Amino acid sequence: MARMGIKQIAALAGVSIATVSRTLRNPEIVSEDTRKKVQKAIDESGYKPNKLGASLRTHRSGNVVVIIPDVTDPFNSGIICAIEQQAQKLGYSVLLGDTQNDEARAKQYAEMAEYGQADGIILFSHKLPFDLDPNKTVLEQIPPLVNASEATEHDELPKVLVDNYSGACQATQHLIDLGHKRIAVITGPFDTNSTQERLRGYKDTLFNAGIAYDEQLVCEGDYQLDSGVNETEKLLLLKNRPTAIFCFCDDMAIGSSKVLKENGYDIPNDISLVGFDDIRYASYITPTLTTVRQPVAELGRIAMLQLHQILNKSVAEQLTVLPLELIVRQSTGPVKN
Amino acid sequence: MARMGIKQIAALAGVSIATVSRTLRNPEIVSEDTRKKVQKAIDESGYKPNKLGASLRTHRSGNVVVIIPDVTDPFNSGIICAIEQQAQKLGYSVLLGDTQNDEARAKQYAEMAEYGQADGIILFSHKLPFDLDPNKTVLEQIPPLVNASEATEHDELPKVLVDNYSGACQATQHLIDLGHKRIAVITGPFDTNSTQERLRGYKDTLFNAGIAYDEQLVCEGDYQLDSGVNETEKLLLLKNRPTAIFCFCDDMAIGSSKVLKENGYDIPNDISLVGFDDIRYASYITPTLTTVRQPVAELGRIAMLQLHQILNKSVAEQLTVLPLELIVRQSTGPVKN
DNA sequence: TATTTTACAGAAAACGTTTTCCAAATTGAA
DNA sequence: TTCAATTTGGAAAACGTTTTCTGTAAAATA
Numbered sequence: 216m217a218r219m220g221i222k223q224i225a226a227l228a229g230v231s232i233a234t235v236s237r238t239l240r241n242p243e244i245v246s247e248d249t250r251k252k253v254q255k256a257i258d259e260s261g262y263k264p265n266k267l268g269a270s271l272r273t274h275r276s277g278n279v280v281v282i283i284p285d286v287t288d289p290f291n292s293g294i295i296c297a298i299e300q301q302a303q304k305l306g307y308s309v310l311l312g313d314t315q316n317d318e319a320r321a322k323q324y325a326e327m328a329e330y331g332q333a334d335g336i337i338l339f340s341h342k343l344p345f346d347l348d349p350n351k352t353v354l355e356q357i358p359p360l361v362n363a364s365e366a367t368e369h370d371e372l373p374k375v376l377v378d379n380y381s382g383a384c385q386a387t388q389h390l391i392d393l394g395h396k397r398i399a400v401i402t403g404p405f406d407t408n409s410t411q412e413r414l415r416g417y418k419d420t421l422f423n424a425g426i427a428y429d430e431q432l433v434c435e436g437d438y439q440l441d442s443g444v445n446e447t448e449k450l451l452l453l454k455n456r457p458t459a460i461f462c463f464c465d466d467m468a469i470g471s472s473k474v475l476k477e478n479g480y481d482i483p484n485d486i487s488l489v490g491f492d493d494i495r496y497a498s499y500i501t502p503t504l505t506t507v508r509q510p511v512a513e514l515g516r517i518a519m520l521q522l523h524q525i526l527n528k529s530v531a532e533q534l535t536v537l538p539l540e541l542i543v544r545q546s547t548g549p550v551k552n
Numbered sequence: 553m554a555r556m557g558i559k560q561i562a563a564l565a566g567v568s569i570a571t572v573s574r575t576l577r578n579p580e581i582v583s584e585d586t587r588k589k590v591q592k593a594i595d596e597s598g599y600k601p602n603k604l605g606a607s608l609r610t611h612r613s614g615n616v617v618v619i620i621p622d623v624t625d626p627f628n629s630g631i632i633c634a635i636e637q638q639a640q641k642l643g644y645s646v647l648l649g650d651t652q653n654d655e656a657r658a659k660q661y662a663e664m665a666e667y668g669q670a671d672g673i674i675l676f677s678h679k680l681p682f683d684l685d686p687n688k689t690v691l692e693q694i695p696p697l698v699n700a701s702e703a704t705e706h707d708e709l710p711k712v713l714v715d716n717y718s719g720a721c722q723a724t725q726h727l728i729d730l731g732h733k734r735i736a737v738i739t740g741p742f743d744t745n746s747t748q749e750r751l752r753g754y755k756d757t758l759f760n761a762g763i764a765y766d767e768q769l770v771c772e773g774d775y776q777l778d779s780g781v782n783e784t785e786k787l788l789l790l791k792n793r794p795t796a797i798f799c800f801c802d803d804m805a806i807g808s809s810k811v812l813k814e815n816g817y818d819i820p821n822d823i824s825l826v827g828f829d830d831i832r833y834a835s836y837i838t839p840t841l842t843t844v845r846q847p848v849a850e851l852g853r854i855a856m857l858q859l860h861q862i863l864n865k866s867v868a869e870q871l872t873v874l875p876l877e878l879i880v881r882q883s884t885g886p887v888k889n
Numbered sequence: 890t891a892t893t894t895t896a897c898a899g900a901a902a903a904c905g906t907t908t909t910c911c912a913a914a915t916t917g918a919a
Numbered sequence: 920t921t922c923a924a925t926t927t928g929g930a931a932a933a934c935g936t937t938t939t940c941t942g943t944a945a946a947a948t949a
Contacts, residue, residue, distance in 0.1 A: 263663070263666045263667050263668075264667065265608075265667065265668040266664075266667040266668050266669045267604055267607050267608045267613060267668045267669070268608055268668075270604050271602075271604045271605055271608050276604060277669075278647075285633070286623065286629045286632055286633050286636075287626070287629050287630055287633050287832075289624070289626060289629075292623045292624050292626075292629045293624055295623055295648070295650075296622070296623050296624050296650055299623075299648055299650050300650075300652075303657070303660075308647050308648075308664065308669065309647065309648045310615075310645050310646065310647060310648075311632070311636055311645075311646045311647075311648045313632075313633055313636050313637075315637075320640070323640075326600070327603075327645065329600045330600050330601065330602065330603040331600075331602040331603050331604045331605075332603045332604070332614075332645065440832065440836065469833065469836050470836065472836075472838075473836050473838075476838055495624075495777065496806065496833055496837075499777065499806050499807065499809075499810045499837075500833075500836075500837055500838070501810075501813055501837070501838050
């Protein structure tokens with residue numbers, strides 16, 4: 216098909232290019248007669264207006280880049296999916312920025328906004344992918360950005376988060392209620408806000424129940440399957456073993472459960488197990504996994520909405536914190552004496 | 553930061569805009585002296601060339617849109633991840649087109665290529681998201697496109713596929729070798745090429761082993777978790793139950809295993825279970841899942857590479873078929889008499 | 890009928906690049 | 920020193936839109 220431009224359509228319809236553009240964007244301001252003429256020309260030629268031309272002129276690409284550590288993680292892919300749904304509703308397209316946990320790549324993707332390829336960024340990371348000049352404010356140095364799920368240290372950035380503290384409290388309290396006193400945790404990286412908050416919830420809840428905090432029971436994972444395996448192996452070596460393990464994500468819990476089962480432990484009779492996220496498989500593994508459900512769809516939806524508001528200069532919530540809910544399933548049970 | 557254009561840089565460096573552009577794209581054709589001048593201006597101003605302007609001029613957006621049914625599916629997200637890796641290497645960005653199995657959305661995403669937002673398409677679907685004029689050839693009506701994983705009926709389109717037939721043969725033969733005679737399958741949608749090929753492999757293998765084909769044992773699923781649940785429940789109602797179930801994806805196998813366990817069946821002692829895909833969880837569920845491994849990384853990589861070649865008019869493989877490998881784990885065992 | 894208002898549509902500039910063409914300056918050979 | 924050959928860099932067009940500004944014709948008012 217011969218590449219048609221607005222010029223050709225104008226010629227075909229016998230009007231100016233301005234009129235063609237108006238027919239497309241503001242049909243109401245062009246008279247019905249000419250509108251029809253133009254529409255006919257468009258239909259007959261199969262004209263598709265070039266978005267690049269428009270974007271260049273309007274300074275709006277209509278794209279947002281989502282910077283996320285790993286699409287392969289079901290928690291992340293769930294969010295991406297939600298963002299995309301909402302993006303489509305609002306007329307945006309999603310540029311996928313899977314960083315593979317690599318800072319350099321995150322920077323590359325962040326630059327897309329500076330190069331005009333994207334209008335804004337949704338960032339899932341505790342680290343801002345920009346080289347900042349400490350003499351200037353953060354906001355004046357970066358493109359429109361919403362910080363989601365994992366918080367950076369910059370309070371001036373709009374954020375959509377989840378109540379990690381409360382989530383961890385609920386999970387820990389649930390275990391305490393079942394009589395557990397030696398509750399281990401397999402965390403995410405210590406330098407992430409999510410892990411810090413969850414850890415705080417864990418500690419506070421233990422403290423309130425009068426249970427001494429034991430550093431041996433705190434293992435640093437990295438939110439990936441294998442670290443669930445590795446850290447659980449370490450825990451089982453302890454002379455005084457935990458009676459429950461609280462993993463800061465479901466993937467690690469799945470890794471943990473594998474090790475436990477392989478070594479002959481029964482879940483939950485020998486050891487209780489709690490996850491975090493409630494990925495789709497949490498209710499399909501054996502035993503089904505008690506976990507803290509994250510409102511993935513809501514998180515993605517709101518993040519995109521917020522970015523949209525920022526891009527339109529309409530006031531946006533500066534900070535949204537979504538509640539978390541403990542889903543009790545079969546992997547937790549009363550402690551055995 | 554004040555938005556800088558090439559014009560401002562040119563002024564700053566005391567050269568023409570052409571020279572700035574040349575310094576950026578073809579440094580070798582500009583003398584070292586001027587190159588330095590320009591580079592200095594660029595560095596000092598933090599100039600970021602606007603990609604839209606360039607794209608408009610060169611008719612290359614540098615984007616590819618990946619049209620895929622559901623990012624949330626781990627098989628899909630694995631491929632997306634692989635595509636993205638390769639895209640980055642080749643200098644492309646990935647526009648995510650999650651269709652949610654909705655044809656209308658697929659069309660919308662496909663149009664992005666026609667609107668100049670993307671240079672080409674990687675399509676994971678058995679249906680071409682275009683309204684075709686039967687009088688013209690397919691190729692002249694659509695943008696550059698690579699058909700991946702799930703084949704459309706259009707032979708003239710470049711494809712990157714997987715040897716579904718052989719995969720199904722291997723899985724079926726494995727069960728037969730274990731003594732199974734009543735082998736059920738839970739397929740994908742019958743109108744997909746992947747399901748047809750796998751079904752063909754299943755039937756042929758049965759036939760070669762002299763086992764009669766029983767239509768009752770063939771259930772149509774939709775490649776989603778729940779259909780694994782539903783179809784398995786139907787199978788268990790049969791008077792003459794299967795001794796093995798071969799699911800055409802791991803998610804359905806996981807659904808199936810849940811139903812089996814819930815109803816007191818031991819896997820593999822009562823019923824053997826085979827999946828397809830080898831998603832990350834296949835080796836973490838209990839019992840670990842025997843499955844047909846798909847070369848996800850390779851599939852994505854080659855698809856992107858092929859699209860790149862098409863975009864550069866260099867000759868590209870028209871059809872690539874990747875081999876499949878059966879991974880035997882604990883979910884399959886000898887038939888009990 | 891004369892005058893003001895309104896509705897509509899065209900001309901042209903602008904967005905930020907790349908690239909073609911051409912002129913000037915430099916180099917090298919004679 | 921002169922002339923051709925070669926570098927080098929500038930002017931300007933082009934990519935495909937949107938939008939401002941302006942002019943004209945029709946409608947409304949007097």
